[in-house]
Amino acid sequence: MDAWLVRMQNRFSLLVPRERIGVIIGEDGKVKDRIERIFKVNLNIDSESGTIEITQTQDGDLTNVLKARDAVTAIARGFSPEDALKLKSDDIILDIIDLREIFGKSDSDITRVKGRIIGRNGKMRRALEELTGTDMSIYGHTVAITGDYEAVSTAREAISMLIEGKQHSTVYKFLRRRRHEEKKKRMTELWIHPE
Missing domain, CATH: 3.30.1370.10 (K Homology domain, type 1)
Structure with missing residues (x-):
């Protein structure tokens, strides 16, 4: 519903x-x-x-x-x-991806993509959460994500890649690269603006 x-x-x-x-x-x-x-x-x-x-x-x-x-x-x-x-918290947002907007009412496509997002034994979902710093819930025909704006945006992009059929390894590389960029950005900000 x-x-x-x-x-x-x-x-x-x-x-x-x-x-x-x-x-x-x-x-x-x-x-x-x-x-x-x-x-x-x-x-x-x-x-x-x-x-x-x-x-x-x-x-x-x-x-x-x-x-x-x-x-x-x-x-x-x-x-x-x-x-x-x-x-x-003002820093935490909720984003919901409705898979029916992408696949219509095709239960088989929705089930297949949910399986890709979750991964074997939940491995992909855990990686998405850990590498982006988000929390995720896959329920019914939706994928819901909470976290700060940047993290949710990165998680949404990774999920879109999975929906498009990209390999899990490609998504892992994307997530690791994005995490490295974020870490580098934070370090630069600390270097320029020490508190």
């Missing part, structure tokens, strides 16, 4: 897979309570339809509503609540 979104003033409605509602609520409502407290929002969850309405509290603001929307979407797309709550 897709996560669709309706914006009304400082309120958002999301449609999430019903099997993820329990994770969003958490044991004894603890995850829901944490989301509400951290982002200063109220969550109204309809377990039957899978609709979640996120509204701003008196002391909250629209930025928090948007971050709460991203955190709920991340959980809906397979992330653990702990990983999703990292989105409270």
Whole structure:
């Protein structure tokens, strides 16, 4: 099921897979309570339809509503609540690649590409996460990525290479080269602007 979104003033409605509602609520409502407290929002969850309405509290603001929307979407797309709550940081973003936009409704193509992204025993996915510094969830017809902007951009580019059919070895080389460039860039910045 897709996560669709309706914006009304400082309120958002999301449609999430019903099997993820329990994770969003958490044991004894603890995850829901944490989301509400951290982002200063109220969550109204309809377990039957899978609709979640996120509204701003008196002391909250629209930025928090948007971050709460991203955190709920991340959980809906397979992330653990702990990983999703990292989105409270201004430096962390959520990016979702919908494989149906690329392959239509071809389940066989989507399954094949998900297998390429995950790799044998999860090796490719682990490499993507470790070499880019991102967290990733492959769930249903989507690939969701969280991390800082540069890291997510690099991970998205590597995933696009896999979708295009590039060899895993080519993607590994790309990731290692990009990581080396980032490390070199950070070292140069430290050299020029020591703190």
